[in-house]
Amino acid sequence: MANHWWEIQIVCDLDLEETIFWRLEDFGCRGMASERQKNDGNVCLVKAYLPQEQVKLLDLAALSLWLRQDALLVGLELPKMQWHLIDEEDWASSWKQYWQPQEVGDRILIYPAWLPVPEKSERLLLRLDPGTAFGTGNHATTQLCLEALEMRLDDLPNSSREDLVIADIGCGSGILSIAAILLGASRVYAVDTDIMAVNATHSNRQLNQISADRIIVGQGSVNTLPQMTQASFDGIACNILADVIIQLIPQITSVSKPSTWGILSGILIDQAQSVADTLEHYGWTVATLWRRKEWCCFNVRRS
């Protein structure tokens, strides 16, 4: 039987765009895009997609009410939300139209898999087909991680980068694992609880011609890592939501060594304090905290 997707379309005031993205993501949408309306630059059309079996009609109606409630609270015009079912092929082509190459940080260019590879690029080309997995590089939380990885790895002398082993917890499309290798890391162990993400990471590794012994992927979470390797991790990247990160901190601590550094993202600014408290409790120091939009990313180290 063909897979079907809900396509959600929301016409809204530009000032509501961020909140709507946040709500949609929380709702489990994969592949979101927004464009300004040609006839009115203050209005945008947000499109989002999610697998049919993941939601019921009533949930979609509730989401629509939530969005209206959000608008009422800040006194903006009520957003208009519609939804309909499309098949897998239409989903892939409609969302591919929106996704364009994107520069992140000083060195990386995220490049959709279906575009022809440019002959020359001054940036490291990170080719990606996220499929249904999270991680296109469009999201602030991913961008913060990529920039933090770039800074971390660029600061290291070549000799220590060559041995660098990194864990990517919640790898999604594999975007951070691939970036770490392109930036010079030796090996990455990538885990995700979602089998779709594990598959996407495998195929994106191949797409970037990275050998299977440099990005090792497994379904699971932090507690799967010791089954995948006995190596200790020099760095840990984890872009999941704050509640999950807080729960994972004890396990993350147990797979790290005194010199391990961490990049933790996916944390809303008003959740930062509870993450910081838990980190401190487990002996981590927050070296820097970077913010983008309503999100923040912790750069942490032991002791």
Ligand SMILES: C[S@@+](CC[C@H](N)C(=O)[O-])C[C@H]1O[C@@H](n2cnc3c(N)ncnc32)[C@H](O)[C@@H]1O
């Ligand atoms: C926000 S996405 C991050 C994807 C990618 N690393 C990025 O930075 O764009 C979070 C990912 O974490 C996965 N995830 C959620 N809870 C998890 C857990 N407890 N352990 C491992 N992965 C988890 C989800 O399936 C999802 O693919």
